[in-house]
Every structure is written in C-alpha cells, then in structure tokens.
Amino acid sequence: MRNAKLILPFPKPPSLAEFFEMLSVKSQGLAAQLTERVYSDFFLGSLDLKEEYRRYYCVEYADLGDYIEMCHGEYLAEADLSQEHIFRIKHLSQMVDPSYSDNYLDSVLESLKKWKSDRED
Amino acid sequence: MKIKMDFVSNSSSTSFIYISDQQFTKESFFEAIGASDQGPLGSLFVSMYEELNSSIANGERIVGIDQVASARDFDVTPEVFERVSVALTEGKRVVRGMLSSDGALAESILCMEIFEIETDKIFINAYPNYW
Numbered sequence: 001m002r003n004a005k006l007i008l009p010f011p012k013p014p015s016l017a018e019f020f021e022m023l024s025v026k027s028q029g030l031a032a033q034l035t036e037r038v039y040s041d042f043f044l045g046s047l048d049l050k051e052e053y054r055r056y057y058c059v060e061y062a063d064l065g066d067y068i069e070m071c072h073g074e075y076l077a078e079a080d081l082s083q084e085h086i087f088r089i090k091h092l093s094q095m096v097d098p099s100y101s102d103n104y105l106d107s108v109l110e111s112l113k114k115w116k117s118d119r120e121d
Numbered sequence: 122m123k124i125k126m127d128f129v130s131n132s133s134s135t136s137f138i139y140i141s142d143q144q145f146t147k148e149s150f151f152e153a154i155g156a157s158d159q160g161p162l163g164s165l166f167v168s169m170y171e172e173l174n175s176s177i178a179n180g181e182r183i184v185g186i187d188q189v190a191s192a193r194d195f196d197v198t199p200e201v202f203e204r205v206s207v208a209l210t211e212g213k214r215v216v217r218g219m220l221s222s223d224g225a226l227a228e229s230i231l232c233m234e235i236f237e238i239e240t241d242k243i244f245i246n247a248y249p250n251y252w
Contacts, residue, residue, distance in 0.1 A: 024160025030236050031156035031166060094230050095165065102226045107161040 005098070006089040006105075007072070009080035013043040014115060022111045037093045038108060046087040134221045135232050137247035138189075138201055139177050142213040145243060150174075153240045168227035173245070176218035183215040201246045208244075220247075 017027065019039045025031040053067045061067035064086075069075050072088060080086070092098070096105040143149070150170040151158060158167050183189060189197055189205050197205065208215050220232035231247070238245040 023162055024157040025162070026155030029153065029155030030234075030238055031154045031162070033236060034230065034234070035162070094226070094233070095162075100226050100229070104162055104165055111161045 005092050006087075007049075007068075007074050007076070008042065008046070008087040008089060008109075009076065009083035009085070010087060010112070011084045011116060011119075013085065014112070018115065022115045023108070034093075034095055038096050041089055041092050041096070042087060042112075045091060046089045049086040049088050050084070133223075133232070134219050135247065137176075137218050137220065137245055138183075138197060138205060139173075139180070139216045139218055140204060140208045140213055140244040141242060142211070143242050145174055145177055149240065149242045150238075153238045153243060165227055168225065169231055172220065172224065172228040172231060173218065176220060177216050180216040180218035183209070183217055185209070188217075197246070198248055201248070204244065204246075 014022065016036065016039055020027055020032060020035060023035055025035050049068055049072065050064065053061070053064050057067045057071070061070065065076060065078075065081050068081075068086065076086070092105065094100060095103065096108055097103055098105055139145070147158070147167070147170050150173070151166065154166065154169075156166045157163060181188070183205060186202075186206050186209060189202055205215055220228055222229050222232045224232070234247065236245075236247050
C-alpha cells in the first residue's frame with residue numbers, strides 16, 4: 001500500500017472539460033487524448049483515501065491522519081487532511097511520470113492549484 | 122498505447138504515415154491536435170511538432186504503392202493503404218516517418234501512442250505500425 005506515486009489532497013475535482021480548459025486543450029484531438037489519460041490517472045483511476053477511511057478503516061484507526069501515515073507511509077498536515085478528497089494515485093501516464101526527467105507533472109499540479117485557488121477566492 | 126508482443130529491447134521505434142500536399146507547419150499541427158502553444162503543456166506540444174517535422178523531413182518518401190504493400194504491409198491498416206493509394210494518384214506527398222521510444226519525452230509519447238491526426242491540410246496515422 002506504500003507504492004503510491006502521488007498523494008493529492010483536493011476539494012471537488014474539476015470536470016474533464018474544466019481540466020482541458022486549465023491546460024488550454026480543446027476537447028477533441030490528440031492533445032485531448034493525451035490529457036484525458038492524465039485526468040483519469042488523477043481522478044478516476046485513483047483511490048480516495050478519505051472515502052476508504054470512512055468506509056473501512058475508521059474503526060481500526062483513531063483518525064484519518066494515523067490511517068494514512070500507518071497504511072500509506074505519508075504524513076499529511078491538517079490542511080491537507082481537511083480537503084474533501086485525498087487521492088492516492090498509483091499510475092501516472094508518461095506525460096506526468098516522474099520517471100521521465102522532462103515530465104509535466106509540476107505543470108499539471110500547478111494548473112490544478114491555480115484552478116483550486118481561483119475557486120476559493 | 123501500442124503494445125509490443127514479441128522481443129522487447131530497451132528502446133523501440135514505430136512508424137507513421139504522413140500525407141499532405143501542403144507544408145507541415147506548427148500552426149497546422151496545433152490546429153489539428155487541438156492545443157495551444159501558450160498553455161501549461163505548450164512546450165510539450167511544440168516538441169511534438171518538432172519531432173514529427175524532423176521525422177517527416179527525414180522519413181521514407183513513398184512514391185509507389187508497392188512500398189506500402191511490400192513485406193511490411195502489416196504496418197498500415199486497409200483504410201490507410203487506400204488513402205495512400207489515392208494520395209499517390211493525386212500527387213500528394215506521402216512519407217513514412219519513424220519515432221523512437223528512446224528519444225525525448227515528446228517523441229517517446231508519440232512513439233507509443235495510437236493516434237490519427239486529420240484535417241483538410243494534413244493526415245497522420247500512427248495506428249498498428251511496426252516496431
């Protein structure tokens with residue numbers, strides 16, 4: 001359970017259309033084909049640890065932070081734990097895979113952060 | 122993603138078919154793939170254009186249908202074979218380009234991706250091409 005490539009605390013995820021928009025990609029074509037896969041990695045193929053905790057582990061672990069730290073080896077600050085979702089992402093498409101030195105993971109995360117921030121304002 | 126079924130090495134290459142009677146420009150590529158060079162992924166798509174442009178420039182010019190229908194005919198679908206045939210009779214430029222999985226990220230993604238780009242200006246097919 002400790003081999004997640006990314007833990008992403010996040011409020012309500014963007015729709016696919018919003019994801020395309022924040023990355024300046026139109027909904028049809030090769031660019032959409034590639035970026036939709038990243039969206040799936042992040043928000044469809046991931047596991048929501050908050051939901052997992054609520055459903056299965058809240059009896060076993062005193063709080064969410066303990067569960068994530070003990071089961072997934074990640075310490076999360078209170079601000080992250082209070083997000084609506086905590087996505088554990090095990091697969092990252094080539095475009096955002098840190099195994100590739102010139103990957104675009106930071107660019108995508110930065111776009112998501114800005115999108116989230118715009119909605120909080 | 123393309124899946125290789127036989128011998129696997131550290132790097133592989135795949136082919137694609139390019140058909141056009143116009144210059145392959147960055148503008149036509151961005152229009153065709155639905156991306157902007159100003160967005161967060163802009164530099165990736167610019168790199169993809171550069172890789173494809175270079176591969177087309179250095180690719181194998183197809184001047185006769187026998188080049189596609191030869192022993193390597195498994196690298197194009199029947200639909201693409203037909204398109205190549207028509208394009209040659211219309212005098213369009215047909216090129217078989219190569220992409221390597223061992224290249225930079227943009228080339229590697231294109232190498233392993235099953236995709237088709239089609240507008241009224243350009244046609245690129247990278248479906249079940251040979252490795």
